[in-house]
Amino acid sequence: MLNTFQQADHPALPKASADEAARQEFTKSFKGFIQSTLLPGLTPVYQTRVAKRFEKEHGRPPADRRDIRSGMVNDIYFQHYAAANRIAQELLWESVNGSIDRQLPELIAKARELSAAAKAELVIPEGFVPPRYVTALDIHCMPGGYCSEVAADDISVGALYDRGVYLYAMGYTGPNNDDMGRSVVNYLKHHAPDFKPRRILDMGCTVGHSTLPYKELFPDAEVWGIDVGGPCIRYAHARAAGFGLEVNFAQMNAEETTFPDEHFDLVVSHILLHETSGKAMPRIFAEAHRVLAPGGMMIHADLPPFDLMDPFTQFILDNETWYNNEPFWGAMRDMDQFALAQKAGFDLADVKFDTAPMAVMEFAAAAEGYSQEASEAVAERDFTAGEFAPGGGWEVLIARKPLDKALAA
Amino acid sequence: MSGIDMTEAERPHVIRHARGKRPQFYDTPGMDQAMSMIMVLANEMAVLRDRLDSAERVAKASGLDLAAGIEALELDQAALEEREERRQDFMRRLSTCN
Structure with a gap:
């Protein structure tokens, strides 16, 4: 089944140029390919190569996920699978980030305008300190994490999340x-x-x-x-x-x-x-x-x-x-x-x-x-x-x- | 200050790198970086192919301003499917390792 899912536009969403859109679409395709074609290969690789090698070395079959992992990380097929996953994640954020960087002041202005016209409350307290488990590293490799601000009234990582998560989820x-x-x-x-x-x-x-x-x-x-x-x-x-x-x-x-x-x-x-x-x-x-x-x-x-x-x-x-x-x-x-x-x-x-x-x-x-x-x-x-x-x-x-x-x- | 009033130097920039140690997948030194470079190239190749595809479609449809036409181009269902099929085929040929 071909995945042609497309994210719906809305006023706050970054607008991609033709090349930016193609760059982003590729990362979605790459993730789909890893899932549909590389992922199913892991089971036979484990059963035919890795489990047997583990048993030979340890005198017992792998017992838990740690045992399985200790064998799989040395297998070239798994290395390609895991590296492809990681690279897809990095390409995905970068393809969106480049697009946001080009239009950031305009996106901030647009968000400000939309919020100003809304009746609902927006509460951003002075001096709020986010918990360390969110700031210690950038979760799911999203550059900047959830909290970084590079400009006044910044929305950049919000915009990055909106578009990036769509690609991550492949529109599912x-x-x-x-x-x-x-x-x-x-x-x-x-x-x-x-x-x-x-x-x-x-x-x-x-x-x-x-x-x-x-x-x-x-x-x-x-x-x-x-x-x-x-x-x-x-x-x-x-x-x-x-x-x-x-x-x-x-x-x-x-x-x-x-x-x-x-x-x-x-x-x-x-x-x-x-x-x-x-x-x-x-x-x-x-x-x-x-x-x-x-x-x-x-x-x-x-x-x-x-x-x-x-x-x-x-x-x-x-x-x-x-x-x-x-x-x-x-x-x-x-x-x-x-x-x-x-x-x-x-x-x-x-x-x-x-x-x-x-x-x-x-x-x-x-x-x-x-x-x-x-x-x-x-x-x-x-x-x-x-x-x-x-x-x-x-x-x-x-x-x-x-x-x-x-x-x- | 809105974006229109800003000079290039004044425009803010997003953060491009994720905090956290990058794992190593391969035993061979440099292999992880090489794989990343290959996939960036693959990505850009797909972008070019998409752009060419767009150019051909626009030219065929109008024969007018190609650049403006490409920016405004709306892909129909058939086009989306063709592109996805091509990308999946490309990756099938690329992933020969096992």
Whole structure:
């Protein structure tokens, strides 16, 4: 199936020249090629060469992902696969960065203009210090990370994330990069049709990709997106305004927000937790519990735990930890999220993992490059380790705060 | 100050390199850098091919201002598919190692 998915334009998005667009399109193709053609070669290489060599050397078969990795890193096929992945990531950011650099003052001016015309709040506190796990290195090799500023009112890394993530996901998350949020909202509409959140908080929202569907599908709710990256928050606010959606954004740490107790009916996050730390994750769960009203729900859409997978699958997935500046990626999958939720104050009986089916099919009719057939192919794949986006849907951790908790206390 | 009022020297620039140690994949010294260079070349070759493709399409359609035509060119579904097919074929030929 040819992937011709195209990102939808919006007023805050950087505009690419013909050559810039071709450069970017190549990186998307390269990622697709690695996934469709190089990735499937790893299993036979492991089975026919690496596992046998390991057994010969150690007198036993590889037992876990560390054993598998210790053998695979010496194999030339794996070296090419891993190097190609890393280079694709670097080319991807560079292809977008060059385009943003050319038009940065104009993009900043445009974002300022969009934000100024919006009614929704934009909160950037003076002297905010982002946590070290975000600034110590540039997560997923994105130059500048989420927080760097190179100009007044800078939005550059926000713009970089918006376009770069589209290429990274190869369009699998839809023309507006919003499949995760859209899928969780669909899940709620299906499983909790009477749930009408008055206030919604999206933690670690970056540029608001997943935040906006909540406003779209719960138009009467007050929606807040928070993130530690100032340029991301500014860009998110301008982007939402460009879509005509009234969503509030604030630069804030999900470990310690400034919202009052029991303020929100729904607290969500999307691919946030694996970019935090072993110390921050329990604090984020506790903070979500604190700001949730009785009867409210906490939903984290992130990576499924390792204990559900075989060692070879774990090994493939853990490549992100080793090669893509994702230091917490593997460790997060070893965390006991039930225990974390319980420690945060939730009852174990009110906590579960479930799958929110991908909403990508909804895009098929309207969006450029999204044929019905290709969208179906993305949504209905089986899970394959190392492919972007799980087949079947997104793994979600759901915890509900009981209604009677307030009465009992 | 908006972008229009800025001189070239005054314009801000984005950060081009990611913080964090770059892993080494190959045993042979210099191989990692060589692979990166090869893929940058491959990328640029694809850009050129795309540009030529655009030029031909524009010329065929109008025979008018090619440069302006290329910037304004909208790829239709068929064109997107042709390009993607060509890129995938190119990478199949490039990736001969196993």
